[in-house]
Amino acid sequence: MTEGPMLELRGITKRFPGVLANDDVSFDLKAGEVHALLGENGAGKSTLMKILYGLYEPDAGEVLVNGSVTSISDPADAIAQGIGMVHQHFMLVPSLTVAENVALGLDSSRRPFTDLDKVAARIRELGETYGLSIDSDAAVWQLSVGERQRIEILKALYRDAHILVLDEPTAVLTPQEVDDLFVTFGRMTDEGKGLIFISHKLHEVLEVSGRITVMRLGKVVGSVQTAEATRQILAELMVGRDVSFVPDKAPREPAEVLLAIRNLTVAGDRGLNAVNGLNLEVRAGEIVGIAGVSGNGQREFAEAVAGMRDIESGTIELSGVDIAGAGPSIARANGLGYVPEERMHEGMIGAFTVAENLILVHHDEDEFSNRGMLRFPAIRRHAERLVEEYAIKTPSIDTHGSSLSGGNIQKMIMARELDAEPAVLLAAQPTRGVDIGAAEYIHSRLIAQRDAGVAVLMISEDLDEVLAVADRIAVMYEGEITGIVDAGEAKREDIGLLMAGG
Amino acid sequence: DSGDDGGGDGGGDADGIRIAIVGPSASNDLAFTQSIVEGVNRLDGVSEAAITDGTFVVEDAATAIRNYADEGYDLVLAHGSQYGGSLQEIAPDFPDTQFAWGTAADTFGLANVSAYEAASDQGGYVMGVMAAGLTESGTIGVVGPIEVGDAKLYVDGFVNGAKATDPGVTVTVNYIDSFSDVALASEAAESLLSVGADVLTGTAQMTVGAIGVANENGVAWFGTQSNQSSVAPDIVVANQVYKWEVVLQDLVDAVAAGDLTSEVYEINFENGGLVIEYNDGYDLADDLVDAANAAIDGLKDGSITTGA
Amino acid sequence: MLAKTAIPIAAVIGALVVGLLAIAALGADPVRALEALVQGSLGSRDALIETVLKATPLLLVGAGITVAFRTSVINIGGEGQMVAGGLLSTSTALVVPDLPAWILLPLVLAMGLVGGAVWGGLAGYLKAFWGVNEILSTIMLNIVAVQLMNYLLRGPLIDPGEIERGTRIPQTKRLPEAADLPLLFGDDRLHSGPLIAVAAAIFAYILLWRTTFGLRLRAVGLSQESAKYAGVNVRWSITSALAISGALAGLAGAVLVFGAESHRMVTDGSTAGFTGNAGFNGIVAALFGGLHPLWTIPASFLFGALLVGGNSLQRAVQVPSALILALNGLVVLTVVSTDLVRRRLAAGTDDAHEAAELVSAQAEDTS
Amino acid sequence: MSDLLTTASLVAIVASGIRLSVPLLLAGLGETFGQRSGVLNLGVDGVMLLGAFGGYYTTLKTQNVWLGLLVGLGIGLVFGLLYGFISVTLRAEQGISGIGVYLFGLGVSDLLFQKLVGTPLPIPSFPELAIPGVSSLPVLGPMLFEHSIVVYVAFALVPVAVIVLNKTTFGLNIRAVGETPEAADSLGVSVGRVRYATTIIGGAMAGAAGAVLTIELSIFQQNLTNAQGFIAIALVYFGAWRPIGVMLGALLFGLLNALVLQMKTLGIIPPDASNLAAMAPAIITILALVIVANRFRAPTALTKPFVRGT
Numbered sequence A: 001m002t003e004g005p006m007l008e009l010r011g012i013t014k015r016f017p018g019v020l021a022n023d024d025v026s027f028d029l030k031a032g033e034v035h036a037l038l039g040e041n042g043a044g045k046s047t048l049m050k051i052l053y054g055l056y057e058p059d060a061g062e063v064l065v066n067g068s069v070t071s072i073s074d075p076a077d078a079i080a081q082g083i084g085m086v087h088q089h090f091m092l093v094p095s096l097t098v099a100e101n102v103a104l105g106l107d108s109s110r111r112p113f114t115d116l117d118k119v120a121a122r123i124r125e126l127g128e129t130y131g132l133s134i135d136s137d138a139a140v141w142q143l144s145v146g147e148r149q150r151i152e153i154l155k156a157l158y159r160d161a162h163i164l165v166l167d168e169p170t171a172v173l174t175p176q177e178v179d180d181l182f183v184t185f186g187r188m189t190d191e192g193k194g195l196i197f198i199s200h201k202l203h204e205v206l207e208v209s210g211r212i213t214v215m216r217l218g219k220v221v222g223s224v225q226t227a228e229a230t231r232q233i234l235a236e237l238m239v240g241r242d243v244s245f246v247p248d249k250a251p252r253e254p255a256e257v258l259l260a261i262r263n264l265t266v267a268g269d270r271g272l273n274a275v276n277g278l279n280l281e282v283r284a285g286e287i288v289g290i291a292g293v294s295g296n297g298q299r300e301f302a303e304a305v306a307g308m309r310d311i312e313s314g315t316i317e318l319s320g321v322d323i324a325g326a327g328p329s330i331a332r333a334n335g336l337g338y339v340p341e342e343r344m345h346e347g348m349i350g351a352f353t354v355a356e357n358l359i360l361v362h363h364d365e366d367e368f369s370n371r372g373m374l375r376f377p378a379i380r381r382h383a384e385r386l387v388e389e390y391a392i393k394t395p396s397i398d399t400h401g402s403s404l405s406g407g408n409i410q411k412m413i414m415a416r417e418l419d420a421e422p423a424v425l426l427a428a429q430p431t432r433g434v435d436i437g438a439a440e441y442i443h444s445r446l447i448a449q450r451d452a453g454v455a456v457l458m459i460s461e462d463l464d465e466v467l468a469v470a471d472r473i474a475v476m477y478e479g480e481i482t483g484i485v486d487a488g489e490a491k492r493e494d495i496g497l498l499m500a501g502g
Numbered sequence B: 001d002s003g004d005d006g007g008g009d010g011g012g013d014a015d016g017i018r019i020a021i022v023g024p025s026a027s028n029d030l031a032f033t034q035s036i037v038e039g040v041n042r043l044d045g046v047s048e049a050a051i052t053d054g055t056f057v058v059e060d061a062a063t064a065i066r067n068y069a070d071e072g073y074d075l076v077l078a079h080g081s082q083y084g085g086s087l088q089e090i091a092p093d094f095p096d097t098q099f100a101w102g103t104a105a106d107t108f109g110l111a112n113v114s115a116y117e118a119a120s121d122q123g124g125y126v127m128g129v130m131a132a133g134l135t136e137s138g139t140i141g142v143v144g145p146i147e148v149g150d151a152k153l154y155v156d157g158f159v160n161g162a163k164a165t166d167p168g169v170t171v172t173v174n175y176i177d178s179f180s181d182v183a184l185a186s187e188a189a190e191s192l193l194s195v196g197a198d199v200l201t202g203t204a205q206m207t208v209g210a211i212g213v214a215n216e217n218g219v220a221w222f223g224t225q226s227n228q229s230s231v232a233p234d235i236v237v238a239n240q241v242y243k244w245e246v247v248l249q250d251l252v253d254a255v256a257a258g259d260l261t262s263e264v265y266e267i268n269f270e271n272g273g274l275v276i277e278y279n280d281g282y283d284l285a286d287d288l289v290d291a292a293n294a295a296i297d298g299l300k301d302g303s304i305t306t307g308a
Numbered sequence C: 001m002l003a004k005t006a007i008p009i010a011a012v013i014g015a016l017v018v019g020l021l022a023i024a025a026l027g028a029d030p031v032r033a034l035e036a037l038v039q040g041s042l043g044s045r046d047a048l049i050e051t052v053l054k055a056t057p058l059l060l061v062g063a064g065i066t067v068a069f070r071t072s073v074i075n076i077g078g079e080g081q082m083v084a085g086g087l088l089s090t091s092t093a094l095v096v097p098d099l100p101a102w103i104l105l106p107l108v109l110a111m112g113l114v115g116g117a118v119w120g121g122l123a124g125y126l127k128a129f130w131g132v133n134e135i136l137s138t139i140m141l142n143i144v145a146v147q148l149m150n151y152l153l154r155g156p157l158i159d160p161g162e163i164e165r166g167t168r169i170p171q172t173k174r175l176p177e178a179a180d181l182p183l184l185f186g187d188d189r190l191h192s193g194p195l196i197a198v199a200a201a202i203f204a205y206i207l208l209w210r211t212t213f214g215l216r217l218r219a220v221g222l223s224q225e226s227a228k229y230a231g232v233n234v235r236w237s238i239t240s241a242l243a244i245s246g247a248l249a250g251l252a253g254a255v256l257v258f259g260a261e262s263h264r265m266v267t268d269g270s271t272a273g274f275t276g277n278a279g280f281n282g283i284v285a286a287l288f289g290g291l292h293p294l295w296t297i298p299a300s301f302l303f304g305a306l307l308v309g310g311n312s313l314q315r316a317v318q319v320p321s322a323l324i325l326a327l328n329g330l331v332v333l334t335v336v337s338t339d340l341v342r343r344r345l346a347a348g349t350d351d352a353h354e355a356a357e358l359v360s361a362q363a364e365d366t367s
Numbered sequence D: 001m002s003d004l005l006t007t008a009s010l011v012a013i014v015a016s017g018i019r020l021s022v023p024l025l026l027a028g029l030g031e032t033f034g035q036r037s038g039v040l041n042l043g044v045d046g047v048m049l050l051g052a053f054g055g056y057y058t059t060l061k062t063q064n065v066w067l068g069l070l071v072g073l074g075i076g077l078v079f080g081l082l083y084g085f086i087s088v089t090l091r092a093e094q095g096i097s098g099i100g101v102y103l104f105g106l107g108v109s110d111l112l113f114q115k116l117v118g119t120p121l122p123i124p125s126f127p128e129l130a131i132p133g134v135s136s137l138p139v140l141g142p143m144l145f146e147h148s149i150v151v152y153v154a155f156a157l158v159p160v161a162v163i164v165l166n167k168t169t170f171g172l173n174i175r176a177v178g179e180t181p182e183a184a185d186s187l188g189v190s191v192g193r194v195r196y197a198t199t200i201i202g203g204a205m206a207g208a209a210g211a212v213l214t215i216e217l218s219i220f221q222q223n224l225t226n227a228q229g230f231i232a233i234a235l236v237y238f239g240a241w242r243p244i245g246v247m248l249g250a251l252l253f254g255l256l257n258a259l260v261l262q263m264k265t266l267g268i269i270p271p272d273a274s275n276l277a278a279m280a281p282a283i284i285t286i287l288a289l290v291i292v293a294n295r296f297r298a299p300t301a302l303t304k305p306f307v308r309g310t
C-alpha cells in the first residue's frame, strides 16, 4: 500500500509583500512514512503547509491527493481530503473545553445540540489507541503546552486525517514527551497514515523520519533518505555553508555579583506558582544560561526580573537594590537591560517606526525628550547610529517595525537595550525564530557584553545554544533551579536529565 | 434679497404674506408644534407657510429663524420658549421683518418682536373642575414632562381647578423628567392608577404613552394643546385646544398693512383662543358640562382666577 | 493622501445621490434641493460662517476622539461630556460674573475643559481601575448628565426673571458679556470658537506625535504589553486618554454656550437639544479624518457643511427634517463602509497603517 | 416611605419594572449573540426604531399585532444582514458604523411615520395572559403572572439563548469565533457565516424589541425608543455577555426606573429633586457593575475583524 505518493505538491510558489516565501517548491508524501521538512526560520516551511491546508492561496502550483489534482481553497476542503494539521502556533480556543475544541466544526449526532459526551468517549478511545491521554472536560487554558499539543493531534485524528502535518510539534515538549510523541508517530504510520514532520532539531529528524527535504529561502535545496543523512550534511544544506556550532570566546574571570535573586516565588497566569523559591546569582563578566523545557517557569521568571509581573515573595537585587514588583521603569532605572521572549508583542510595536522603537523604553530620557516634547533630531541621529552599528537591515529608520524580518527585529531590540549600557542584561530566547546568521551575530554581541563586564542572564530552550554561549548553565525545572554546572564540564546528557526533572 | 428663493410652494407673489414656523417637535406631535401648524393653516391672508419642525437643537433653530428672515419671509414664528434668547439677538438684524415668539410673554422691547402665549392654566383649571366631578375614587393623576413653562402652567391650573371644585380630591402629579420618553410616561400612568387614580391628564408630546394606558384601563383622559380624541376615542373626555389663529390673525393683518407690532398676545377663553373641544365619543354628564361652562365664564369675567 | 480624501468624498457623494432620489420620491425638486444644499452651506459668506460654526464642536469632539481612539478606547460619551463642560463653565460665569474679560473668558473655557475631563476621566478611571467597559459607563453617564442639566437649569441656575414672570423656561439669564467669545469681524456672528477648535486639533496632533506622553498613549493603544514593557503606566494612560477626549468635548460645550447667539444655557430636556448631536457626529468627523487630528479639520468642515446644507435644503424644498437625519446616517454608513478601501489605498503611509493596526488592537482591552 | 412598602405599590413597581425591561431584554439578548461572536453593533436603537415603525404601521393597517411583530422582526432581520455586510464583509470600524445605523433608523422611521401616517392613531396591543393558577396567588399573581403574552415570551427566550449558546453546535461556533476566530477557521468553521448569523439574530431581536415597544404602547412617535437601544447595549456589557446577566441588568434598570416613578407618585421624591432621582438607575447600574466587572472578560475578538492568514 506504499506505492504511489498519497500527496504531491507541484511547483508551489507563494509571494508575500517583499518575500518569495515559496519558490517553485515540489514535495511528496507516501503512505506510512514520516517525511521531515527541514529549514531555517523563514525558509518557507509553514507557508508551504498552510497552502496545503488551504490557509493561503498559492500564486502557482498544484496539489495532488492520491494522484488526482485537487483544489484546496480553505481548511474545510483540506479536512475533507483527509488532511490534518498541527499548527506551529496552537489553534485552540482557550476558554473552551478539550471536547469542545475537538468537536468544533464537526456535525453532531444530536443536531442542533452538541454531543460532547460522545466526543469525549471517542477522544478517550483515540487517546488509548495512540497514547494521547487527556481530560476532555478541562478548559484548554488550564492545560500545559504538552497537553495542548495532544489536543491538536487529537483534533486531526478525530477527523480521521490520513495525511498529518506537524509544524514544529516538539519545540515545546520535554524529552520524555518527545519520545511519547514519536511512539504515537509509529502507531499512526503503522496504520498507513503519512506524516509531514517539521523541526529544527536535527537529531529528532534523524531519529524519526524516513525521508528529509531541506528548504532554504523558499526553495527546496535537497531531499535525502534519512539513512544517508548526517547532522553536518543537513546543517550545511540548511544554511548553505558550514556552520560553526560553537562561537569562539575567551575565558574570563567573573567579578562582583550584580544580580541576586533570593527565594523568588512568582504566580503564573493560572494562579499556581510558576516560580518556587528560586535562588540565583549572576556576576559581572559572566553569562549564566538558563536551560529548560518551555513551560517550566522561565517566562514568569523573566517577566518578574524585568518588573513586568508582580511577585509573591522573595527579592530581586540589581546591584544591591531590590526592585521586585516595582515595575519595569524602576528595574530599568537600576541598570537592567531586557530582551523579552515575546519579541513581537512586548519588545516592539509593529506600527511604530524603527526610530520610535529604538527609543521606546528611553523616550523619557533628556537625550530624547525635553520637558515632555520629543527631540526628533536626536531621536533620528540615535536611530541612524544604531541601525549602522548593529547592522539592522531596514529600508529606512521610518519603516514600520513590523515590516522587518524576525532577525532584524531582534537586532533592533538588542541595539536598543545594549546601547543603554545596562549593568545586567536579561535575554529571553534571544535567537528563537531568527536565522543562523543573525543568531551567530547575536551570540557574539552577548559575549561582547560579558567581556565588557556586564552580567548576562540568558534564557533559552535550545540546549545547544546554552552550551555554546553560557559560562555557567542553570537548569530550570518546575519553577526551580535543579542544578548549576560550568559550561566547561557540562555534559549534554546530564543536562537533558536535569531538564526532565531527573 | 428677493423672497423668491424661499418656501416650497411657489414663491410669495400670490396675494398674502409668507409665514415661516420654526418648531421644536414634530408637526404631528399631537401637542405643542402641531397646535401652531394647525393654527397657521387656519389663518387668512397667508400665501405660503414654510415649516421647519423637529428643531430641538436651539442653535439650528436660530439658524432657521435667521435664514427665513433673510429669505424674505414676512412673519417668522419662533415657536419654542427655548428660542427666545436667540431671537433677541436675531430680530434686531432684520428690522423690517416681523417676528413672534411663543410661548412667551416677553418682547425684549423690540419693535419687530411680538410674543404669544396660551393661558393653558385656564384650560387646565376647567379640566380640573370636570375631573374633580368625574372621579369616584377621589384620586386624579397627572403625567407631566419636566416641571417647566407651558406644561407647569397647565398642570398647576388643573390642580387648582380640581381642588377648588372638591377640596377632598387628591391630585397626584408625576413629572417624568422627559419630553420624549413615551414608555416612561405610560408607566407613570400605570403608577398613578396603582394609587387609585380613575381620571388622568397630561401634557407634552410623550403623554401619548399615558393616553394608551388610560385607554386600556377605561380611565377618563383630559387632553391639552391639541385634540387628542383620535388617539383614544372612548376615554378622551375633552381637550383644551389652542386656536393660535385668533391672536396671530391680528399680527398677519398688521404685517399685510406693512406695520410692525410689538405686542404680547395671550390666547384665553375670553378671546376664544382657548376652546374646550369635547369628544362626542364620550358621553359626559350634563352637570359637568355646566360646571365647566360656569368655570369658563368665571375665568372670562375674572370672578375666577386659576391661581397658577 | 489622495485616497484619504478622495474615497470619503466619493462616499459622501454617493449618499447624497440616494438622498436626492428620496427627495424626488417625496415630490420635491431635487435640483433645487441640491442647489440649496450647496448654496446654504458654502454659497455665501453667511453660509460659510454657518458651516464653520457648525463644524466647531465637531472638530473639538473629533480631535478628542482621535486621542481616545489612538489609545484604543471608544468614547461615545461626548454628549454627556459636552453637557458637563457647558454646565461647569456656565455655573462659573454665574458665580463670578464681575471678573474682567481677560480673566473670565479663559476661566470659563478652562472650566469647560475641566467639566468634560471629569466626565470623561470618570469613565476612563472606571475602565482602567474597575474594568467597567467605557461603552457602558459613557452611555450611563450621558443619562446622568442630561438629568443634571435639567436639574440645574430648572433650579439653581435658572434665570430669576423666569421665576418672577412665572414662565419658568429652564434657562440661565444672559451670561456676562465679559465671557462672550469675541467676534472676529465685529458685525457678523463668526466668533473665535473655530480658532479654538483648530488650535485644539493642532494640540491633539502635537500631543499624540510630538510628546512623550502621546508616544505612551499610542503605545498603549497599539499594544498594552509593549507599553507596560516601556514603563508606561497603562491604567494611567487609559484614564488620561478618556479625560483628554472628554476635556475637548467639554470645551466644545463651553464654546456652544459662550458662542451661542443667546449667550445663555438652555435645555429642551435632552442632551441633543444642547449638543446638536455633536458628541456623536464628532466621532464621525474623526473617522472622516482617518482618526488623525489635522485631517479632522477639513473633515469636520465637510461634515459641518453637510449638516448646515441639509437644514437649508429642508427649508428650501420643505421636506421633513427627518430626511436630513436619515441622510446623515447614510453618509456615515457609506464613509465607514468604504474605509477598508481607503486604508488599502493609503496603506504604507504611517498612520493609515497605525489606524489599521488599531482596529485589531481594540480587542485586547475591550473588557 | 411607608406607602412605598404597601403590597399595592410593590406590585405596581415590580409589574412596571418588568414591562419596562422587556424591550431592553429582547434587544440585549440579540446584541449578546453578536458580541459573543465578536461583532459590536452600536446601531441597535436605530434598528429598534425601524422595527417599531414597521410593527406599528402593519398593525395599524391589519389590526393584527402578530403580523406587526413579524414585520418588525423582519425589518430588523434585513438590517442585521446589512450590518453584517458592513462589519463582516467590508470590515468597517464597528465603533462608528453603528452610529450610522442609528442616525439612519432615527431619521427614516420618523420620515415614514410622517409620510405614511401623519397624526398618530392607536393600535391594539398584545393580549394579556393571566397564567392559570399562579395568577390568582395573592401578591405574586398580579406582580408576575398578569402580563401580556410577549412578556413571558421575552423571558422564556433567556433560557433558550443560554441553551443555544452553550449546548448547541451553533453556540459552540459562536463562542469559538468570538474568542479565537483563526482556530474556528482552521477547523472549517466559516467565521463570516457565523458572524452574519449573529448580526442577523441581533437585528431581528432589535426589530422585534421595537415592535413590542410600539404595540405594547399601542402608539408610535418619532424617536419612540428614546435611546433604549443604547441602554440595551450597555446591559450586554453589564451582563458580561451572558443571557442571564443581561436579563438581570434589564430587570435592575427597569425596576429602578419603576421605583423612582412610584416614589414620585407617592410624593416621596419632591418635584425639585426629581431630576436627581432620575439619575439613580444609571448610577446604580454603573456601581453594580463595579462590583462584578473584573470577574469577566470580553470576547477576545470583540470588534476585531477576521482576516485569514494574519
Ligand SMILES: Nc1ncnc2c1ncn2[C@@H]1O[C@H](COP(=O)(O)OP(=O)(O)OP(=O)(O)O)[C@@H](O)[C@H]1O
Residues within 6 Å of the ligand: A016, A017, A019, A020, A021, A039, A040, A041, A042, A043, A044, A045, A046, A047, A048, A088, A405, A433, D309, D310
Ligand atoms: N502572512 C504573511 N505575510 C507576509 N509575510 C509572511 C507571512 N507569512 C510568512 N511570511 C514570510 O514568509 C517567509 C516564510 O515564512 P514561514 O513561516 O513559512 O517560515 P518557516 O520556515 O515556517 O519559519 P519558522 O521555522 O520560523 O516557522 C518569512 O520571510 C516570513 O516572514
Ligand SMILES: Nc1ncnc2c1ncn2[C@@H]1O[C@H](COP(=O)(O)OP(=O)(O)OP(=O)(O)O)[C@@H](O)[C@H]1O
Residues within 6 Å of the ligand: A326, A327, A328, A329, A330, C213, C216, C217, C231, C232, C233, C234, C236, C237, C240
Ligand atoms: N502614560 C503616562 N502618561 C502620563 N504620565 C505617566 C504615564 N505613565 C506613567 N506616568 C507617570 O509616571 C508615574 C510612574 O510611572 P510608572 O509607569 O512607573 O507607574 P507605576 O507607578 O510604576 O505603576 P506600574 O508599576 O503599574 O507601572 C505614574 O504614576 C504617572 O504619574
Ligand SMILES: [Mg+2]
Residues within 6 Å of the ligand: A045, A046, A047, A088, A167
Ligand atoms: Mg513555521
Ligand SMILES: [Mg+2]
Residues within 6 Å of the ligand: A326, A327, A328, A329, A330, C231
Ligand atoms: Mg512602573
